[in-house]
Amino acid sequence: MNFNFDQTLDHRYDHSYRWAQPEGRDDIIGMGTADMDYECASAIRDAVEHVARENTYNYRMKTDLYYENLIRFYKDWFNTEIRKEWLFNIPGTLAAIRMLFGAFSHAGDYIITQSPYFDVFHMMITESGRRMLLNPMKLVNGRYELDFEDFEEKIRKYHPSIFLLINPQNPTGRVFTTEELNRLVAICAENQVLIISDEVHGFVTFDGHNHIPILALSEKAREISFLVVSFSKGYNLMSLPHALTMCANPILQARWLQYAFPFDFQYATNSFALAAVTAATSREGQYWLTAVNQYLKTNRDLLCDRLENSGLPIHPVKPEGSFVLWADCREMDTDLDHIDSIFMDQAGIALNNGLDHGPDGRGFIRINFALTRKNLEIAADRIDRISIS
Secondary structure, three states: OOOOOOOOOOHHHOOOOOOOOOOOOOOOEEOOOOOOOOOOOHHHHHHHHHHHHHOOOOOOOOOHHHHHHHHHHHHHHHOOOOOHHHEEEEOOHHHHHHHHHHHHOOOOOEEEEEEOOOHHHHHHHHHOOOEEEEEEOEEEOOEEEOOHHHHHHHHHHHOOOEEEEEOOOOOOOOOOOHHHHHHHHHHHHHOOOEEEEEOOOOOOEOOOOOOOOHHHOOHHHHHHEEEEEEOHHHHOOOOOOOEEEEOOOHHHHHHHHHHHHHHOOOOOOOHHHHHHHHHHOOHHHHHHHHHHHHHHHHHHHHHHHHHHOOOOOOEEEOOOEOOEEEEEOOOOOOOHHHHHHHHHHHHOEEOEEHHHHOHHHOOEEEEEOOOOHHHHHHHHHHHHOOOOO
16 A cells, blocks of 8 residues: 655645744744644544444443454554453543543652653653653763663652653653563562653554563563553554553552543543544555555664764764654753754754753753654754844
């Protein structure tokens, strides 16, 4: 099947957050917010068009095909067995994680996560009355490594209720290995820490760095973990939100269902989102996902190469997964607290300042490379012209 990722709408004019133009400008290239510029799989278009033609938005049950496709998708894509009774839907991943905080922790509790982190999690944790506990990763020879000694020491000292695992990790693009995940699980199990594993970026990986769902890891992992996922990142379904929580432990599952039941999300599910997810997880949808992974790998390699040869002291951290690239600009002779302004003012590129990802992100940038090849090359040409002298 052929897919054309080189053609897309002009997102400056379709109310895209990422492509929003500052007043008086119309030349800004959006490389911040993590969504893609590409048209979705035709199977998704056909599925939502069918719902629109019906023009009846009644309460809808999840069909047998919805569950069959989800279960088969996880077997095909991750070689992972999941079960229908493990699945519960919430409209979005952030909402699901915030609700899990409410169900399995109390105000004042610590929640531990790796740093640098996705900035929204800091807000979610602190504004819910919980306390964020950071386990900074170490940048070693251009690749981030987990600091297990710090992780275990902080768990023993502060007794967090929850470990929020982001895998693949945002913003660094690390895809954690079986050995790393097993070690994290062992520490959490020994110290009675629940794992919430956000795996929303797991559908895009490169170079044999295969994503391992937490529930595929071991019986011990299944006993203490919730997997939270949506198809938004992999299939560009951001404005058709539909997240899933998966839990294999019947006791945890019962507590979660009791907590979530009053919100009634199982009953009042968006009919367009149901159709889109059913189509995305079909075999036809998987062909599209395979193709977009290949396109994004070429984009990643192009951007890394251009940054490394730009003449600027920018050191990309080559992502193993996701379509955002984390780059080290700490050697640039400029105001590192406002590093994003250099790219906006001199190159017309809107991207993320590393400080948006916590103090460990100072001097870094996060760049979305899910653009058409043409726009990515234009952005790289502009970066070549940046002057910091």
